[in-house]
Amino acid sequence: GAGVSQSPRYKVAKRGQDVALRCDPISGHVSLFWYQQALGQGPEFLTYFQNEAQLDKSGLPSDRFFAERPEGSVSTLKIQRTQQEDSAVYLCASSLSSSYNEQFFGPGTRLTVL
Amino acid sequence: GESVGLHLPTLSVQEGDNSIINCAYSNSASDYFIWYKQESGKGPQFIIDIRSNMDKRQGQRVTVLLNKTVKHLSLQIAATQPGDSAVYFCAENMNGNKLVFGAGTILRVKS
Numbered sequence: 452g453a454g455v456s457q458s459p460r461y462k463v464a465k466r467g468q469d470v471a472l473r474c475d476p477i478s479g480h481v482s483l484f485w486y487q488q489a490l491g492q493g494p495e496f497l498t499y500f501q502n503e504a505q506l507d508k509s510g511l512p513s514d515r516f517f518a519e520r521p522e523g524s525v526s527t528l529k530i531q532r533t534q535q536e537d538s539a540v541y542l543c544a545s546s547l548s549s550s551y552n553e554q555f556f557g558p559g560t561r562l563t564v565l
Numbered sequence: 566g567e568s569v570g571l572h573l574p575t576l577s578v579q580e581g582d583n584s585i586i587n588c589a590y591s592n593s594a595s596d597y598f599i600w601y602k603q604e605s606g607k608g609p610q611f612i613i614d615i616r617s618n619m620d621k622r623q624g625q626r627v628t629v630l631l632n633k634t635v636k637h638l639s640l641q642i643a644a645t646q647p648g649d650s651a652v653y654f655c656a657e658n659m660n661g662n663k664l665v666f667g668a669g670t671i672l673r674v675k676s
Binding site: 455482484486491492493494495496499506507510542544551553554555556557558559 | 573597599601606607608609610611614616654656658662663664665666667668669
């Protein structure tokens with residue numbers, strides 16, 4: 452069956468540009484998570500949705516980061532006015548529900564800001 | 566593919582030997598723990614999980630041990646194979662939703 456997909460897989464942006472990263476979760480999964488993984492480190496939590504509701508955005512590093520999931524399925528992570536420190540792999544994960552269920556990860560989008 | 570873990574501790578084992586990867590977690594209130602495997606260019610892949618009311622859980626060729634007293638988690642892989650080479654992360658599940666990942670360990674299997 453289809454897993455979590457993310458697009459684009461690679462994105463190069465010039466400093467100051469806006470980017471949008473897309474996540475297609477597994478069909479029927481209620482919960483969706485975004486993580487940021489810097490090179491050589493473990494993933495770090497950014498934000499979490501249950502259906503269309505954004506229940507936790509405590510990990511978003513600044514107000515330049517914005518995430519949405521308007522219909523409770525596909526999610527978009529938007530980064531405005533990108534900076535070099537935003538360069539990382541952005542991982543999306545989904546699970547059947549939030550509590551104690553396996554999170555299935557997508558392959559990630561590698562963002563490089565020049 | 567690009568390496569996931571350039572500055573992580575590395576465990577090198579001979580093919581067929583057993584591997585033990587250790588992890589210290591931070592929050593004594595965490596009650597759910599997961600081990601993930603991450604290969605270069607891919608997202609983390611679930612290996613095994615354990616709830617805090619258990620101290621050991623076994624899967625196929627893998628065993629997770631949990632010591633809540635010292636906040637320590639370990640992953641044992643039996644008869645390690647070349648396909649096991651990857652970066653391994655432990656993660657705490659906070660409040661039933663977000664995951665907090667540890668630093669990671671690179672496992673290299675020598676044939």
